[in-house]
Amino acid sequence: MSSLAMAQSDTLYVYGPGGPLSPMKECAQLFAIKTGIPVKVVGGPESKWLAMAEQNADLIFGGSEYMLTQFDQQHQGLIDSKDRISLYQRRAAILVRPGNPKQIKSIADLAKPGIQILDVNGAGQLGLWEDIVGKQNLIAKIQSHIGQSFANTGLGIEAWKKDSSFDAWITYASWHENLKNETEIVELSSELQTYRGTPIAPTLKGAHQTQALSFMKFLQSDPAHKVFKKWGWQ
Numbered sequence: 001m002s003s004l005a006m007a008q009s010d011t012l013y014v015y016g017p018g019g020p021l022s023p024m025k026e027c028a029q030l031f032a033i034k035t036g037i038p039v040k041v042v043g044g045p046e047s048k049w050l051a052m053a054e055q056n057a058d059l060i061f062g063g064s065e066y067m068l069t070q071f072d073q074q075h076q077g078l079i080d081s082k083d084r085i086s087l088y089q090r091r092a093a094i095l096v097r098p099g100n101p102k103q104i105k106s107i108a109d110l111a112k113p114g115i116q117i118l119d120v121n122g123a124g125q126l127g128l129w130e131d132i133v134g135k136q137n138l139i140a141k142i143q144s145h146i147g148q149s150f151a152n153t154g155l156g157i158e159a160w161k162k163d164s165s166f167d168a169w170i171t172y173a174s175w176h177e178n179l180k181n182e183t184e185i186v187e188l189s190s191e192l193q194t195y196r197g198t199p200i201a202p203t204l205k206g207a208h209q210t211q212a213l214s215f216m217k218f219l220q221s222d223p224a225h226k227v228f229k230k231w232g233w234q
Contacts, residue, residue: 016063022231086198202216
């Protein structure tokens with residue numbers, strides 16, 4: 001076997017949505033340095049990586065708990081639910097334009113005339129804004145200000161960058177870390193704060209089950225937690 005083939009056969013393959021991709025990749029690099037086990041992390045919309053994951057995935061992660069549960073329901077026999085774990089949670093926030101030109105300081109400000117909201121209706125954010133604004137009885141008003149909904153965060157980011165008519169986006173605070181030049185963050189008040197989890201599970205037919213469990217254990221360690229905190233997780 002060639003050295004390239006050996007390297008590929010030793011590699012852990014990890015798949016999931018784009019939300020946790022940045023910290024997951026950084027943790028993979030730290031794990032590889034520590035153990036000598038290479039880890040390839042592929043993230044983004046499920047359509048981008050599902051065919052590959054069905055062939056060689058060792059681990060699947062989610063952008064929220066419901067997201068991985070939904071994946072398991074739709075692709076039965078792929079992940080090992082009994083060894084599933086929950087990693088770190090991330091908080092919701094309002095992203096606005098640099099300089100906050102509309103002076104948005106709270107959820108209530110999103111209900112004011114002239115505010116247009118971007119929505120991602122999926123990718124771990126399904127129902128997120130409704131859970132938050134419902135606490136202030138603002139569902140109807142906020143809904144009337146949603147300019148457009150997108151199926152995943154990648155599409156939402158593309159629209160945010162291209163269409164300046166979007167003033168705000170109720171999403172995860174962690175996305176500000178990837179969009180520092182395009183956003184400012186407006187934190188939610190404590191009574192409105194909402195969190196979603198970050199689950200990960202090994203696959204049933206992965207070729208590196210022992211190494212996969214080792215990587216999951218590493219993800220629960222202090223060094224990995226520091227990485228996730230840097231990217232906006234709790």
